[in-house]
Amino acid sequence: MRILSALLLITFLSACSTSKKTQQDRATAAYEARTEARRNSTQGDSRPAAPATAAPVKINDGPATTPGTTPNSGPKQVGEWVVTSIKGKFLATDTTAVQVFMNLTAKTPKGEPVLNPTDFIEHFQIAYVMYPDYNNRERLGYGNIQLTTQNVSVEGDYLTLTFEVKRPKEAANAVLLTEITETNTGTKARNDLSLRFKAAKLSDRFSLFDKTGKKPQLRNYANVGDTIIIRDVNGTSKPLFGFRYRHDFDAASSPMNTSAKPTPKSLTVDSSLTITTNQPFIIPREGLYYFVEDTTAESGIGLVVADKRFPKMTRPEKLIKPVLYMSTSTEIGELNQAQDTKKAFDRYWLSLMSGNEEVARKTLKAYFDRVEEANRLFTSYKEGWKTDKGMIYIVLGAPDRVQRNREREVWVYNRRANVSEVNFTFTKKPNQFVEDHYELVRYIEYQPIWYPIVEAWRTGAIRE
Numbered sequence: 001m002r003i004l005s006a007l008l009l010i011t012f013l014s015a016c017s018t019s020k021k022t023q024q025d026r027a028t029a030a031y032e033a034r035t036e037a038r039r040n041s042t043q044g045d046s047r048p049a050a051p052a053t054a055a056p057v058k059i060n061d062g063p064a065t066t067p068g069t070t071p072n073s074g075p076k077q078v079g080e081w082v083v084t085s086i087k088g089k090f091l092a093t094d095t096t097a098v099q100v101f102m103n104l105t106a107k108t109p110k111g112e113p114v115l116n117p118t119d120f121i122e123h124f125q126i127a128y129v130m131y132p133d134y135n136n137r138e139r140l141g142y143g144n145i146q147l148t149t150q151n152v153s154v155e156g157d158y159l160t161l162t163f164e165v166k167r168p169k170e171a172a173n174a175v176l177l178t179e180i181t182e183t184n185t186g187t188k189a190r191n192d193l194s195l196r197f198k199a200a201k202l203s204d205r206f207s208l209f210d211k212t213g214k215k216p217q218l219r220n221y222a223n224v225g226d227t228i229i230i231r232d233v234n235g236t237s238k239p240l241f242g243f244r245y246r247h248d249f250d251a252a253s254s255p256m257n258t259s260a261k262p263t264p265k266s267l268t269v270d271s272s273l274t275i276t277t278n279q280p281f282i283i284p285r286e287g288l289y290y291f292v293e294d295t296t297a298e299s300g301i302g303l304v305v306a307d308k309r310f311p312k313m314t315r316p317e318k319l320i321k322p323v324l325y326m327s328t329s330t331e332i333g334e335l336n337q338a339q340d341t342k343k344a345f346d347r348y349w350l351s352l353m354s355g356n357e358e359v360a361r362k363t364l365k366a367y368f369d370r371v372e373e374a375n376r377l378f379t380s381y382k383e384g385w386k387t388d389k390g391m392i393y394i395v396l397g398a399p400d401r402v403q404r405n406r407e408r409e410v411w412v413y414n415r416r417a418n419v420s421e422v423n424f425t426f427t428k429k430p431n432q433f434v435e436d437h438y439e440l441v442r443y444i445e446y447q448p449i450w451y452p453i454v455e456a457w458r459t460g461a462i463r464e
Helices: 003-007 024-040 117-123 322-326 329-337 340-350 357-378 388-395 444-458
Strands: 082-094 096-108 125-133 143-144 152-155 158-166 173-182 188-196 208-209 222-225 227-232 239-245 269-276 287-292 302-305 401-404 408-413 423-426 437-438
Touching: 003 152, 024 322, 082 173, 082 401, 096 173, 096 269, 117 125, 117 152, 125 158, 143 357, 322 329, 322 357, 322 444, 329 340, 329 357, 340 357, 357 388, 388 423, 388 437
Parallel strands: 222 302
Antiparallel strands: 082 096, 096 158, 125 143, 125 173, 152 158, 173 188, 208 227, 239 269, 239 287, 287 302, 401 408, 408 423, 423 437
């Protein structure tokens, strides 16, 4: 029996033909027949079934958009340049303007990532419009963004875009809708971002930057031992008080778990530190950190400091945890109690796949690719795979459409084989560490949808 390292290192082959009848097909056939009537009767409800719509993504009745922390999963045309995801953040310049930063991923007609700023500039145009709120379509301002090699650059496996937005007259807040258009086909990708021009919060003015202090890092995590800078766009130097919390937050519970939520865990300060903004520093220990201007402040900057491989997960003792979403309680207990975690993890995957190493490798790769992406997209005050959004993303993948407003975000799935349209509603909850903390609204009706997908993972039917 090959060990885990072999499973992780061997190159994974392409997925088997989807035309082959799988156990998922059989498991979900009965569900489709049972739920068709209920699906038709629940149109307009926020429960799992949702009415179909032609728009790829919607903000209420507004234009289509790619949400800040969700890949653009709307329909894409093969053979064209396309933006596949957008993630945005703003930082106040002063009371008259904000600087907007966006991480963009795009693909060429051959499906290769666009990593040359000149290629992006040649094939895309960008415009924006500002509204008072998600429900108010009165224009506060609009404009085009001139793309140059000065405001478009490459950072790892994505591009970054920077531009300034002036404060509309007498506006304290606004919703910025940014539209990226492919110049030849007119295909559009959109992003919405809430702006606050009075910048009362620390996180509206300061953010995590790379070690050069030039590019903000649009994420809530850092790696232990990395050089970190927290700064504003003006390079202001001021002290910030930092607190470290030991944390081991629970993973998200089942979408069907409608029982009362357990009492939140209390956090105890483990240690403290003082840093200076615009000055590099190193955090030598993992943990949840919280930085404030004043020790009595109600909001600050939260930062999960994880191991050097994060958002990847490679150590056996950590790899066994995310399989919670596709495992029985007995299997999880056996993995947690195993003396040799690595061997137990290998046995777990091979036993699920009936000893088929090739299927096990492909399924393992597919599952932990999603775990890594969930960590990258959804880490808040805890690792992304533990969040409600992370759980849904890992099991079901990126949504086909996203509907959002100020208070909630709805992920709609309607392009999955053998699964009728279903939505998952996330409500925004106050959180002192991060602004974008969402919790799933759970329903028992998810059972006939959730279990067949989990079974597909367990039988190796999902391999990409």
